[in-house]
Amino acid sequence: MTIDRLTLRKFLLQEEEKHGLGHELMMLIEDIGTSCRIIAHQIRNGPFLDILGTAETENVQGETQKQLDVIANDIFLSHLSNCSRVAALVSEEIDNVIWLKDTPKKGDYLVYFDPLDGSSNLNVNMSVGSIFSVVELDEDITDLSNDVVLIKGSKQICAGYALYGPSTSLILSTGNGVNGFTQKIGSGEFLLTFPDMRLPEETAEFAINASRFSHWEPPIRRYVEECLEGPKGPRGKSFNMRWIASMVAEVHRILMRGGVFLYPKDANNASMGGKLRLLYEANPMGFIIEQAGGKASTGRSRILDEQPAGHHQRISVILGSKAEVELIDSYHLEADG
Numbered sequence: 001m002t003i004d005r006l007t008l009r010k011f012l013l014q015e016e017e018k019h020g021l022g023h024e025l026m027m028l029i030e031d032i033g034t035s036c037r038i039i040a041h042q043i044r045n046g047p048f049l050d051i052l053g054t055a056e057t058e059n060v061q062g063e064t065q066k067q068l069d070v071i072a073n074d075i076f077l078s079h080l081s082n083c084s085r086v087a088a089l090v091s092e093e094i095d096n097v098i099w100l101k102d103t104p105k106k107g108d109y110l111v112y113f114d115p116l117d118g119s120s121n122l123n124v125n126m127s128v129g130s131i132f133s134v135v136e137l138d139e140d141i142t143d144l145s146n147d148v149v150l151i152k153g154s155k156q157i158c159a160g161y162a163l164y165g166p167s168t169s170l171i172l173s174t175g176n177g178v179n180g181f182t183q184k185i186g187s188g189e190f191l192l193t194f195p196d197m198r199l200p201e202e203t204a205e206f207a208i209n210a211s212r213f214s215h216w217e218p219p220i221r222r223y224v225e226e227c228l229e230g231p232k233g234p235r236g237k238s239f240n241m242r243w244i245a246s247m248v249a250e251v252h253r254i255l256m257r258g259g260v261f262l263y264p265k266d267a268n269n270a271s272m273g274g275k276l277r278l279l280y281e282a283n284p285m286g287f288i289i290e291q292a293g294g295k296a297s298t299g300r301s302r303i304l305d306e307q308p309a310g311h312h313q314r315i316s317v318i319l320g321s322k323a324e325v326e327l328i329d330s331y332h333l334e335a336d337g
């Protein structure tokens with residue numbers, strides 16, 4: 001029996017009726033969807049196009065770029081600038097803010113994105129993803145400085161990600177819950193396959209790069225050690241650990257079956273704030289997780305309440321099933337006294 005599924009367009013039209021998205025945001029979301037479909041095609045044909053290698057260039061993070069990092073970035077840049085309401089773009093791959101308007105107006109959009117997250121997994125055929133976040137300017141802008149784009153995650157009007165896995169998923173929230181779409185092979189359309197996604201409050205699965213044990217603060221060590229003690233330990237149950245080194249894949253697994261993802265700041269280099277970036281990784285993923293009933297914390301504060309200090313700022317990330325994140329937060333509170 002074939003189920004007549006909603007296309008992304010029909011879903012957005014429904015959301016427009018229910019929540020008044022506005023046509024520009026609908027068009028922007030469709031342009032983001034188009035970008036992700038094109039990137040998915042490039043990735044799946046990567047071995048034949050000889051584009052899985054390094055680009056011999058570095059991004060602003062000092063990381064060697066993959067060819068597909070650059071290709072994905074260009075795809076996003078060319079599609080996101082279609083929408084006349086987009087005033088500026090912030091990309092993980094580009095140092096400065098890209099201003100598309102000389103006189104941005106209140107209500108114009110800022111789009112933050114990581115065009116291809118986890119790209120070190122590309123040449124081993126592991127899942128990677130694209131992450132995006134949209135906020136509105138809250139005033140007319142006269143000074144096109146980088147500081148203008150430093151807007152808190154709690155102001156997001158839309159966020160989501162594409163996961164390039166066994167199938168291509170588009171996970172989206174406009175502040176009214178989370179909905180998941182899957183790209184249909186053949187037509188190429190994104191069809192609604194996971195309506196109203198909610199993640200379980202409890203979990204027995206955590207995701208952390210255990211090789212960084214010596215970099216963890218005591219509350220993180222305490223949490224992981226207690227999980228590893230299993231049924232005889234204070235948690236009273238067995239835990240599972242996963243680490244794919246691709247944030248989008250980790251977050252998607254957590255969204256689908258619960259769990260907690262931890263990339264805490266380095267205890268030996270606290271000033272760096274962590275590895276993951278606030279504006280185009282932690283904020284959009286935190287928005288999705290909160291909209292699905294989970295929690296996103298630095299360990300000491302809500303990620304979405306963080307005031308960005310720079311558009312490539314890094315931050316400690318602990319997100320997922322609410323009860324687990326709250327327990328980890330309580331360990332930080334105890335340790336800080």
Ligand code: P6P
Pocket residue numbers: 117118119120209245246247248250275276
């Ligand atoms: P590590 C990918 O480089 C990334 O930014 C995230 O997608 C991922 O969760 C993390 O870094 C992996 O970091 O230290 O395990 O390589």
